[in-house]
Amino acid sequence: MERTTLGPYRLMRVLGRGGMGTVYEGVNTQTGEPAAIKVLSAGLSVDREFRRRFEGEIETLKRLRHPNIVRLFGFGEQEGALYYAMELVDGLSLEEEMARGRRFHWREVARIAIQTCRALRHAHDRGVVHRDIKPANLLLKADEQVKLSDFGIARLFGTGGLTAAGNVLGTVEYMAPEQADAKPVTPKTDLYSLGAVMYALLAGRPPFRASSVPEMLEKHRSAHPEPIARYNTDVPAELERVIQELMEKSPEKRIANASVLARRLEAMLHALSPGRLQPPAVADQKSTAESPVHSSGAEEPGSPDHVPSQTGLASTRPMTTAPQPAEAVEQEHAAASDEPLAETKQTAAFDIYAIQGEQGADVRAPPGPTRPSGLFVPVPEEALDRVETEKPPRRIWLSLQTWILAVGLLGVGLVAWYLLQPPSADQLYKQITEMTARGTVSAYREAEDDINRFLELYSTDPRAETLRDYLVEIDLDRRENRLRLQAKGLATTANILPIESEYLEAIGYAYFDPETAAGKLRALLEFYGDRQDLSGPTGQILELARRRLERLERRIDFYVDPRRARIRERLAEADRIERDDPEAARRIRQAVVVLYGTKPWAAEEVTRAQEALRRQSDHPPTTKQETKQEANVHNHEANARETP
Structure with a gap:
């Protein structure tokens, strides 16, 4: 009861x-x-x-x-x-x-x-x-x-x-x-x-x-x-x-x-x-x-x-x-x-x-x-707060059975302690190495618990620095995923940092205008380049910006060469037809300037087109068509004078 x-x-x-x-x-x-x-x-x-x-x-x-x-x-x-x-x-x-x-x-x-x-x-x-x-x-x-x-x-x-x-x-x-x-x-x-x-x-x-x-x-x-x-x-x-x-x-x-x-x-x-x-x-x-x-x-x-x-x-x-x-x-x-x-x-x-x-x-x-x-x-x-004199502790005599039981429990405890000992540094590192052999962030995330355990147990081990780099990659991947969701409007942007907002704006151009995205990322890195402490969110965003810029530059290089070759081919065509059809040549050159005038990788070709346009404007060439037209006009005027 x-x-x-x-x-x-x-x-x-x-x-x-x-x-x-x-x-x-x-x-x-x-x-x-x-x-x-x-x-x-x-x-x-x-x-x-x-x-x-x-x-x-x-x-x-x-x-x-x-x-x-x-x-x-x-x-x-x-x-x-x-x-x-x-x-x-x-x-x-x-x-x-x-x-x-x-x-x-x-x-x-x-x-x-x-x-x-x-x-x-x-x-x-x-x-x-x-x-x-x-x-x-x-x-x-x-x-x-x-x-x-x-x-x-x-x-x-x-x-x-x-x-x-x-x-x-x-x-x-x-x-x-x-x-x-x-x-x-x-x-x-x-x-x-x-x-x-x-x-x-x-x-x-x-x-x-x-x-x-x-x-x-x-x-x-x-x-x-x-x-x-x-x-x-x-x-x-x-x-x-x-x-x-x-x-x-x-x-x-x-x-x-x-x-x-x-x-x-x-x-x-x-x-x-x-x-x-x-x-x-x-x-x-x-x-x-x-x-x-x-x-x-x-x-x-x-x-x-x-x-x-x-x-x-x-x-x-x-x-x-x-x-x-x-x-x-x-x-x-x-x-x-x-x-x-x-x-x-x-x-x-x-x-x-x-x-x-x-x-x-x-x-x-x-x-x-x-x-x-x-x-x-x-x-x-x-x-309360009265300290009394302690009585001397009584001596407690233990029986033989108690001693035997105590020794038995001690033995069981020692066995349990041995079995529950954490793995050695070599054993744990080998296990982590096998899990991260693919070298991908997803593999690092699978081994994250073991990595943290290694760092807690063996923080002074020389191999700990490599594992800390794995954790950095994991943290960067998590922040990248969160920013990707924010860029798609699938996550809240409340309390977002200025550098995060600027990074989101830059990568928003990556899919349809990679050159603009690359330019904004370069500006972001230049603007925050004076930061001494690169830890925390700011440091992570800067690292993500550097990595994204490298990927964009490789992507731009992949399709720039074919485009540059096409531009040069069209400019050569304009040079070839300029004497016979200067207006068509002018239109080709003008198109190059309009389409690629803001592309850093096409600066050389755009400059060539602009110079040709200025030359064509200052010294218009005499074509066969113009000569024939002038001859017709001249003959017409002559006939008019001969007629009474």
């Missing part, structure tokens, strides 16, 4: 489910305050190790009190289920924003990063490393305030068995190299992940893509992401350098800490927006400000490139699981509204915290795993 209450909370609907528990939207029946209730599944609640992890998560949340970090309302245990209540945030995660198609401007990304830096500084100063910074754990409210959620896998570095080297916790798309190697984590681990998130927001995709977890981990260890400019040409060089420094493989080479990163981003915004600097975070908030406003956790929804995290509970916000019908839950609530709350208990991990009773008395939790019946353990605001 689905539960309808937990402590003082009436459960309204299910927000999400995960392998480790369920998240509900609830309302405090005493205060009317909404909350997100995170519940450990019943089976895991009885497991000592999972209970220990759950209690560690609560202890982590108690250390944090910041306007950009989750707020903890309370915790407890009811009917064998561990749970805690957090603030319910009305907003979407950055991952959901990206899934909806939102493209973030670089200024937005900088401001989001600055707010995240302030949250991380607060956590790092208290010895807490988040270990799972990703778009799904960064919530964006309507007023653009960022809330860092889900410290479910964050642990106190340097203390406690759960944070020892050898445990890989986190989401692999944004995981730091040292985290992928299960080495000890530091605050710079979170900075690497933040850099990866900034890359994803600007590029619209994670820094790396892989078909398996081992392949993704290997990329974080050895590969370098493609330049952001490949996906977003508007990103300032300074911001791209910041992200490159954050994603350095060695933690020592990364930016020193979250405060330094925030100041550097603020300085960049100021430098690039003189006189118009907007506060990058919530106005007038300092990085150490304390506020009662915090956000709930989030679980990352699935995607084709997503490798799900194996730690932490489900999200405290809506997920891929559909919400339960609110009407059915409301009817059950109405029937049970007069009944007393079910028994609640406090876990032993929190006995040292005093709670406020109904009469305002300060009551300290008694020893043992349970508290009196009917009580919920609220965490007042003043109890």
